[in-house]
Amino acid sequence: MGFKFNNDRIYDIIAIGRACIDLNAAEYNRPMEETMTFSKYVGGSPANIAIGCSKLGLKVGFIGKIPDDQHGNFIKKYMADAGINTSNMVIDKEGHKAGLTFTEIKSPEECSILMYREKAADLYLNPSEVHEEYIKQAKVLLVSGTALAQSPSREAAIKAVGLARKNDVKVIFELDYRPYTWKSKEETAVYYSLIAEQADIVIGTRDEYDTMENLEEGMGENQKSVNFLFKHRPGLLVIKHGVEGSYAYTRAGDVFRGHAYKSRVLKTFGAGDSYASALLYALIRGKDIETALKFGSASAAIVVSKHSSSEAMPTVDEIEQLISENEKK
């Protein structure tokens, strides 16, 4: 069973949200306090997903705001070189800076991120900088939950969803909960449910669904989330459970399980973004949901074995090879 997209569009997917900088610990197995060297990559969940999709061969566009400085130049050039259309990446003229994410690799299982999101340029994307002419050229609009954290980026993202709905562009909501940018969990739940109810596909971890439902982490249940969201617009819900794998629920009542693949894990971050890019690639290319879950899991297994989130995004061949090696076992 697959998911139908509008095929007469220039872009397979347009993502809206942050394009930032990741500074990943270049020294492994030590706390950040003792880490002296970091490697720079483009980061930010929607940018990572856009890069992953482009590397898989999809035609990708991006809507966002980047700083008017060396980091902004780096982000724009990297994304353009990755094949992404950057015509709707607006340069901030008010002195806002790039969001920075430092990562810590204490052990393959114990990783964390430290985000600098104060006055990040992406949060200043204005609704007037979101254009219907651009959005209507896409099959899919990918909205990152973090874009809803503050105004005016919040209104920009809500406008984009409205334009997508008006122009029959499928809305994919990646919950992408980063507490650093939000004022309160109560507020997060309000905006998350508002957009999830209007989306065609929602993707998130079990904890992120708990946040959307305004529950303490660990208190939610997949079936209750599914019952709630299928009262609204979504046709497909994807709930991720880390190394335990993931589940996809369809409005028709089907449930599919995706298993995580064994990997030589270097760090855990990057799993979610690589998973989303390959899952969406597979769905957009008309593959069935079970195959899409395999694509997502295989892509994540590859990225957790590498140092970055964006640069490490795999090719279709690498993903297919990992899947077929596991099917021979």
Ligand SMILES: Nc1ncnc2c1ncn2[C@@H]1O[C@H](COP(=O)(O)OP(=O)(O)O)[C@@H](O)[C@H]1O
């Ligand atoms: N340690 C791991 N080894 C292999 N695959 C993993 C690992 N962690 C996560 N994955 C894969 O990545 C997917 C998304 O990971 P998850 O941790 O649930 O999301 P997020 O990174 O957004 O928190 C999982 O469903 C699984 O397939």
Ligand SMILES: O=C(O)C[C@@H](O)[C@H](O)C(=O)COP(=O)(O)O
């Ligand atoms: O999303 C960010 O701003 C940070 C990412 O760029 C970083 O690489 C990361 O944390 C990715 O983790 P994931 O959500 O597990 O894919």
